[in-house]
Amino acid sequence: MSSIQEKQQVLIDDFDFIEEWMDKYNHIIEMGKSMTTLSEEEKEEDLLVKGCQSKVWLKAEKKGDNVVFKADADAIIAKGIVAMLIDVFSDQPAKEVAHADLSFLEKMGLKDHLSPTRANGLMSMITQMKYYALVFAG
Amino acid sequence: MAYNVHDIRAQFPILNQTIHGHPLVYLDNAATSQKPLAVINAISDYYLNYNANVHRGVHTLSQRATDGMESVREQVRAHINAKEAAEIIFTRGITDSINTIAFGLSSIVKKGQNVVITEMEHHSNIVPWQMLCERTGAELRYFPVNAQGELVINDVDTIIDEDTAVVSFNHISNALGTINPVQLLLKKAQSVGAWTLVDGAQSGPHAMVDVQDWGVDFFTLSSHKMYGPTGLGILYGKRERLEALPPYQGGGEMIETVTMEKSSYAGIPHKFEAGTPHIEGIIGFGAALTFVNELGIENIAAHEAELLAYAVEQCSPIEGFRIIGDSMHKASVLSFVVDGTHPYDLGVLLDQQGVAIRTGQHCTQPIMDAFCVTGTARASFALYNTKEEVDLFKAALEKAVNMLK
Incomplete structure (x- = not known):
């Protein structure tokens, strides 16, 4: 099992390797398409992440010391972005998720490239993940 | 050409x-149009050469700024064929225009009456009327929309009736592009004596409007959708309708006399133009209108x-x-x-x-x-x-x- 930092580095390298932003988006979309999503029943109103332009549901479960995330979104790019975050943060120690460094987003160029509203949506997703992790870490 | x-x-x-x-x-x-050089230059020219506050000053710059602003009022009058320039009010935008009217009607619209809008309105032509209905107890009704995105007006006589106080709708829908049957709806509204408002946000840049021909009470335009600056709306109102309404906001410019006990209000249009107006915007909008009309x-x-x-x-x-x-x-x-x-x-x-x-x-x-x-x-x-x-x-x-x- 790779650590959060190792996972982040993989993402940074992947994004660095892809030159064109259209292709980076394609990569995000593919991650969205291959993500394990929530069933219709699981998509409860209170799982919706506030501050996203499209609907994003985020679910967290405690597994030992780890926190496991599941998510879904009605737009594929949002789904891809949340899939990316799940890849990094899911099934990791809750304590580490809660205090994880987020500079990888800048290193990926993602924060600069997203429009301010979408960057806010991304931050809302991460804030929600960290919040769950903080609660589970006790 | x-x-x-x-x-x-x-x-x-x-x-x-x-x-x-x-x-x-x-x-x-x-959502918003880009601005031609003529507009950008008019704004620069104002700040480079005759920036001053309007109406109050005796000095030359103030008079130039006032003349510049008032000549645009006349230009707008001519553009929509209003009877007089005093019927043209400069607002902050269409949202402000509609709120001005909806607020003004608070003591005129009564419980038991109804306000009629359509299902294809922008929120700015829905929410102010919902608020008016909450204040007065009036009922909010609307014309539904069919699968083509057109208003369903077969039952116009049951929606607009003797108790209809206000009918307000857009000329062209921003979400669908549909051009609505303005004259038909206005005629019906006028036959029951309702106050009428047409939202021209989307029609301003695409269609000529003659407010006297329509006989509409209020018509509102957005500068920034017509190649002019943001932050400026136009509210046309028939003189007798505007005079019947109380002012929406109090402050400078809109008063005649002020004592510590009571103020008397200025006549139209100033009654509805509290505070320093958006002078540069108005001057820029004048240039935009000229640009559009030349084409x-x-x-x-x-x-x-x-x-x-x-x-x-x-x-x-x-x-x-x-x-x-x-x-x-x-x-x-x-x-x-x-x-x-x-x-x-x-x-x-x-x-x-x-x-x-x-x-x-x-x-x-x-x-x-x-x-x-x-x-x-x-x-x-x-x-x-x-x-x-x-x-x-x-x-x-x-x-x-x-x-x-």
């Missing part, structure tokens, strides 16, 4: 840039209609492409979905290819619900758009759809 779109584009320097390495294709004109609104509308028809023809073969609102009477708005894709995703991927469109609900949640869509993608055309841009838009859309499906 032939309509030369390439000469026209030269008047809009902002269009000449690349976005993410692609030439900018700006198709978000229903001719009919010529502009014909050019845009050609682009819209071409875009429909080009995009229709794309699998899953569905137009939301395909009325026979439409103006320059292509609102659509592509089945199996989300409008936000289309918007992001078009932007990556330099194409600016709008996605979402367009501040018209009720009509999106009526069409059972969470939102649409909307391309809207203006006087400077070209067929080549429609081609770029179509190619970008195809690429986006291929990536998303």
Whole structure:
């Protein structure tokens, strides 16, 4: 099992390797398409992440010391972005998720490239993940 | 004079840039239009040469600024054929215009009466009336919309009745592009003595309006959608209707005398223009009106209609492409979905290819619900758009759809 930092580095390298932003988006979309999503029943109103332009549901479960995330979104790019975050943060120690460094987003160029509203949506997703992790870490 | 779109584009320097390495294709004109050099220069000229506060000053600059502002009032009067310039009020925008009227009607509209709007209104022509109804106990009614995105007006006589106090609707829908049967609705509203308001947000840049011919009580325009500066709206009101309403906001400019106990209000239009007006915006809007009228609104509308028809023809073969609102009477708005894709995703991927469109609900949640869509993608055309841009838009859309499906 790779650590959060190792996972982040993989993402940074992947994004660095892809030159064109259209292709980076394609990569995000593919991650969205291959993500394990929530069933219709699981998509409860209170799982919706506030501050996203499209609907994003985020679910967290405690597994030992780890926190496991599941998510879904009605737009594929949002789904891809949340899939990316799940890849990094899911099934990791809750304590580490809660205090994880987020500079990888800048290193990926993602924060600069997203429009301010979408960057806010991304931050809302991460804030929600960290919040769950903080609660589970006790 | 032939309509030369390439000469026209030269008047809009902002269009000449690349976005993410692609030439900018700006198709978000229903949200706001770009500004020609004439407008930018008029604003610079004002600040470089005659910036001063209006109306109060005896000095030369103040008089020049006042003359500049008041000559635009006259220009707007002529543009919509109002009877007198005093019937033209400068507001902060259409939202401000409609709130001014809805607030003013608070003590006039009574419980037991009703206010009639339509299902395809912008939130700015819904919420102020809901608030008026909450204050007064009046009932809010609306004309529904059919599958083509047209108003269903068969039962106009049951919706607008003897108890109808206000009828307010848009001339052209921002979400669908539908041109509404203004005169028919106004005639019915007038026959029961209702106050009438037409929201011209989308018609201003595409259609000539004669307010006296319509006989409408209030008509409102948005400067920034008509190639003018942001932060400025126009509210036309018939003199007797405006005089019957109390002012919306108190402050400077709108008073005649002030003692510590009581103030008396100025006459129209000043009664509704509290505070220092948006002088630069007004001056800029004057230049925008001149620009538009020199090209001719009919010529502009014909050019845009050609682009819209071409875009429909080009995009229709794309699998899953569905137009939301395909009325026979439409103006320059292509609102659509592509089945199996989300409008936000289309918007992001078009932007990556330099194409600016709008996605979402367009501040018209009720009509999106009526069409059972969470939102649409909307391309809207203006006087400077070209067929080549429609081609770029179509190619970008195809690429986006291929990536998303």
